[in-house]
Amino acid sequence: MEKVIISQNKHWDKPYANLYDRDVFEKLLSNLKTKHIQVLQGIRRSGKSTLFKLLINHLSTITDPQEILYLNLDDPFFIKYSNDAASFYEIIQTAKKLTAKPIKYLFLDEVQAIKGWERYVKSVYDSEEFTKIFITGSNSSLLSGDLATLLSGRYITLKVYPLSFKEMLQINHIRNLIELHKELPKVLNIIDNMMQFGSFVEVSQAEDEFKRELLKTYYETILLKDCVANNSIRDIKSFKELSFYAITNLTSLYSHSSVSKAIGINDKSAKEYISYLENCYLFSELKLYSYSLKEQQNNKKKLYLSDNGFIHLGFSFSSNFGKLLENLVFCELQKRGYELYFYNKDTECDFIAKKEDKTLAIQVCYELNDQNRKREINGLNKLPFQVDEKILITYNQKNRIETIDIVPFWEYFFA
Numbered sequence: 001m002e003k004v005i006i007s008q009n010k011h012w013d014k015p016y017a018n019l020y021d022r023d024v025f026e027k028l029l030s031n032l033k034t035k036h037i038q039v040l041q042g043i044r045r046s047g048k049s050t051l052f053k054l055l056i057n058h059l060s061t062i063t064d065p066q067e068i069l070y071l072n073l074d075d076p077f078f079i080k081y082s083n084d085a086a087s088f089y090e091i092i093q094t095a096k097k098l099t100a101k102p103i104k105y106l107f108l109d110e111v112q113a114i115k116g117w118e119r120y121v122k123s124v125y126d127s128e129e130f131t132k133i134f135i136t137g138s139n140s141s142l143l144s145g146d147l148a149t150l151l152s153g154r155y156i157t158l159k160v161y162p163l164s165f166k167e168m169l170q171i172n173h174i175r176n177l178i179e180l181h182k183e184l185p186k187v188l189n190i191i192d193n194m195m196q197f198g199s200f201v202e203v204s205q206a207e208d209e210f211k212r213e214l215l216k217t218y219y220e221t222i223l224l225k226d227c228v229a230n231n232s233i234r235d236i237k238s239f240k241e242l243s244f245y246a247i248t249n250l251t252s253l254y255s256h257s258s259v260s261k262a263i264g265i266n267d268k269s270a271k272e273y274i275s276y277l278e279n280c281y282l283f284s285e286l287k288l289y290s291y292s293l294k295e296q297q298n299n300k301k302k303l304y305l306s307d308n309g310f311i312h313l314g315f316s317f318s319s320n321f322g323k324l325l326e327n328l329v330f331c332e333l334q335k336r337g338y339e340l341y342f343y344n345k346d347t348e349c350d351f352i353a354k355k356e357d358k359t360l361a362i363q364v365c366y367e368l369n370d371q372n373r374k375r376e377i378n379g380l381n382k383l384p385f386q387v388d389e390k391i392l393i394t395y396n397q398k399n400r401i402e403t404i405d406i407v408p409f410w411e412y413f414f415a
Contacts, residue, residue, distance in 0.1 A: 001094050004077045011065050012099065015077050016053040020201065024158060025054055029154060032132065037125060039143065040136040042160035043281035045200050045218055048136040051160060055134065059105055066099040069294060070402055074110035082265065085116035104131040112142055112230070122150045136224050138159075140279045160308050161335045163199040164415045165191070171204075180414055187410050188396060190245060195324040198309025199331075209375045215309040217290050219282075226280035233276070238265050242273045246303050247314030251323050253300040253344070272302070281306050284334065289352040294397035304330040322397070324408065326364040329393055332413045333362070347382040361387040366407065367397050380404050381391055 009153065031038055040048045045315040050074070054297075056068055066249040071078075071091065095103060106124075111117045117135075123132060143151065150397060152246035168190055169175070174183055181219045197203055206214055221258045223243060233239050242263050260270040277283040284306065305311060308328050330351070333340055338353040338360075351362040361383055364377045381402065391412070399406040 001077075001091065004075060005069075005071075005091070005095050008072055008075070009068075009070050009095075011053075011056050011060055011068065011070070015060060015065075019050055019054055019057070020163075021167070022047060022054070022160075023164065023167060024160065025051060027158060029058065029313060032157075033155065035128075035132060037121065037151065037155035038132065038134045039157040039162050040134070041137075041140060041142060041157055041281075042138070044138045044222055045160070045202065046158045046160045046162050046281075047115055047201065048208045049109055050201075052109060052134065052136070056105075056107065058382070063104055063185060064101060066101045067104040068107070069095050069103045069105070070107040070109065072109040073113040077352075078113060082113060083115050085114055085120045088114070088117075088120045103129075106130045106133045106137045109134070112137045112139055118148050118150050122154070123214060124152075125154055132384035138222075138280060139230060140281065149248060161331070163201060163204070164335045165199075165332055166411075167193065167205070168199055169414065177414070180410065184410075191395070191409055193330075195308055195321070195328050196312070198308060200309060203309055210308070212312060217396060219310055222280050222282055227282075229275045230280075231272075231276050233266070234271075235269075236276050238263055239271070239273050239276075242270065243277060243282075246277065247305065247311060249303070250305060250311060250314070251302055251326050253302060255300050259359055282310070282397065284330075284340075286340055286342050288345075289343045306334070307331065321366040322364070325366045325393075325395060327362045329362070329409065343383065346384060347379050349379045349383060352387070358389075359387045360389045360391060363390075363392045365392060368392070368394055368397055368399075377401060377404060400408055 027266040028038065040051060042048055049132060052070060056070060059068055061408060069092070073292045075351060076129070092103060094250065107115070114140055121133060121135065125133060143155070143157070163171070169180070172186065172190060174180055174187065192203065198215070200218065203211050203214050223240065228236055228239065242259060242265070245259060245262055256267050256274070260267045263270065269384065274283070274285060278285055282302050282305065286302045286304060287296040290296050290299070308324060308331065311327065313323065330340065333351060333353055338355045341352040343349040343352055350359050350364045353362055361380050363376050363379050368376060380392065381404070392404055392406045393409055393412055394406060396408045396410070397406060398408055400413065
């Protein structure tokens with residue numbers, strides 16, 4: 001155990017290097033003022049561990065680094081403790097013996113790997129054993145179970161996503177509007193890569209020949225660890241077929257009954273499988289924009305991926321730039337905290353985006369031309385309800401038609 005703890009806490013010797021900034025980091029620093037447990041949730045490889053390292057580097061400037069303990073519970077070493085939350089006490093005591101220091105800040109990465117972790121965290125939170133506790137998880141059900149209710153009122157959460165377009169620009173040293181316009185060919189190349197390969201850091205930095213293999217590894221780990229293992233799925237073959245079907249039919253209307261028929265399973269299983277894919281943050285299911293909850297539930301729905309890179313694990317979308325851009329716009333809107341719907345009754349609109357008291361109608365069109373102009377404009381102009389803004393996002397076109405702003409992707413998501 002000693003070797004594992006030492007290997008996971010390299011900050012005891014020196015700060016972590018080669019880290020990239022995240023926009024959400026400022027919010028995490030602000031949250032240090034509260035004693036509440038800080039929870040980071042999001043898809044695997046989205047940067048939760050990097051945020052932990054950024055926080056550890058910051059905390060190391062105000063306290064002894066050896067008073068900060070980081071545990072990656074996804075490490076194979078901890079498998080033998082997976083059913084024994086009491087083992088946390090042993091691990092903490094071992095760390096204290098190694099450093100001969102108290103532990104002020106406790107970081108538990110992928111905490112769902114230890115069954116019953118909630119009881120331990122509640123106990124040490126209530127006894128104020130640590131100044132602050134930080135945890136991450138790769139499943140949205142992390143804090144929705146019966147045990148998790150023990151932590152009610154004791155935690156604050158933040159969602160972590162793969163890099164946003166703006167963060168990708170910062171990594172590429174494009175930080176203001178002047179640089180954006182000067183480097184437009186480079187910016188468009190970044191967008192092309194995001195459309196094709198998504199925005200996981202490791203993937204974006206890998207050679208093109210290795211990107212798909214890396215994404216495939218992420219995908220298989222998410223399916224097997226966060227879905228199959230966590231939900232005790234027995235019919236793994238059908239579950240994988242449904243996920244493949246969902247990727248292949250991305251952004252298209254579907255019902256649970258249509259999916260169940262295509263896969264050869266019952267409606268209940270189809271609904272459950274889709275909820276598992278949502279819980280691990282791989283997919284998001286969008287409902288019809290309606291004031292009637294019954295109409296939302298009974299209408300067909302749409303699925304979007306949390307990262308464009310996974311699209312190419314289904315049938316190739318390489319020539320369908322419209323779907324690639326639409327899913328990328330979805331990802332960016334989600335990262336900005338919008339509550340998203342679609343509309344397709346009397347007219348069709350890709351996204352109805354709500355945030356605070358503002359409602360946006362957003363249409364996505366890779367290239368606006370004479371053949372599609374009327375359809376795309378009508379999708380916004382014929383909505384039977386009022387919105388605050390009507391926006392048509394393109395790959396690289398800018399204009400204004402009546403009350404509709406036509407904006408290139410790079411301009412809209414840089415703002």
